Amino acid sequence: MRFTIAIDGPAAAGKGTISKAVAAHYGFAHLDTGLLYRAVGARTLDGTDPIAAAKGLTAEDLEADNLRTPEVAQAASKVAVIGEVRAALVDFQRAFARRAGGAVLDGRDIGTVICPNAEAKLFVTASAEVRAERRYLELVGKGTEIDRGTVLADVKERDARDMERAEAPLKPAADAVLIDTSDLAIADAIAAAVAAIDAVRPTE
Ligand code: CDP
Numbered sequence: 509m510r511f512t513i514a515i516d517g518p519a520a521a522g523k524g525t526i527s528k529a530v531a532a533h534y535g536f537a538h539l540d541t542g543l544l545y546r547a548v549g550a551r552t553l554d555g556t557d558p559i560a561a562a563k564g565l566t567a568e569d570l571e572a573d574n575l576r577t578p579e580v581a582q583a584a585s586k587v588a589v590i591g592e593v594r595a596a597l598v599d600f601q602r603a604f605a606r607r608a609g610g611a612v613l614d615g616r617d618i619g620t621v622i623c624p625n626a627e628a629k630l631f632v633t634a635s636a637e638v639r640a641e642r643r644y645l646e647l648v649g650k651g652t653e654i655d656r657g658t659v660l661a662d663v664k665e666r667d668a669r670d671m672e673r674a675e676a677p678l679k680p681a682a683d684a685v686l687i688d689t690s691d692l693a694i695a696d697a698i699a700a701a702v703a704a705i706d707a708v709r710p711t712e
Contacts, residue, residue, distance in 0.1 A: 510606055512611050514603065514630070515632060516631050516684065518636075518671075519663045521632045522634065523614040527613075531612040534612075536610035536611055545587060548569075548587045549586065550569070551569060565596075566655075575651070589674075596642060620679065628708050636663055666698050687703070
């Protein structure tokens with residue numbers, strides 16, 4: 509059985525939480541594609557050329573312990589505008605998407621560029637303020653010293669860069685189901701995602 513679920517949306521919209529829950533619900537594999545860009549971005553912080561880093565990305569790069577930091581998020585969105593970086597990551601993502609047993613991929617361009625034929629597409633969003641507050645609490649929970657204003661500025665800056673780039677800009681696919689999680693509890697956001705996927709999923 510091959511079934512691809514594409515989940516896109518802006519920074520800190522809750523894609524990761526929803527994707528993990530959806531993958532567990534259906535027993536599918538999950539790929540956080542943001543991690544690929546974060547791993548490339550992290551390599552550039554020590555001076556590595558971004559295209560070389562993307563072409564030679566290793567499993568070890570994906571396990572670096574700084575990938576969730578705001579510095580690496582910014583570096584990720586900067587390398588993500590480079591066409592050759594994106595191109596180097598396409599085959600891995602597409603192969604993952606078509607693996608037997610079903611796959612959930614979350615990112616910015618999964619429903620538009622990586623998997624335009626995905627069986628289910630969601631676009632998860634929330635107001636910038638709500639997203640920044642969630643990311644702030646997540647970072648503080650991990651012991652990061654940061655203030656709310658800095659997190660909001662980071663989220664807005666990355667959104668603008670992600671939406672305005674020429675290559676695979678962040679936007680909903682024409683056939684994506686929009687889920688605004690601004691006023692939704694996590695359980696309700698997950699339920700909305702499952703309902704949207706069940707609506708297009710063949711019953712066994
Ligand atoms: O967790 P958060 O939503 O803050 O970010 P992420 O999904 O880990 O993505 C980090 C950055 O990678 C984004 O700001 C994008 O610039 C880039 N990205 C991308 O261009 N395409 C993807 N499919 C996934 C991430």
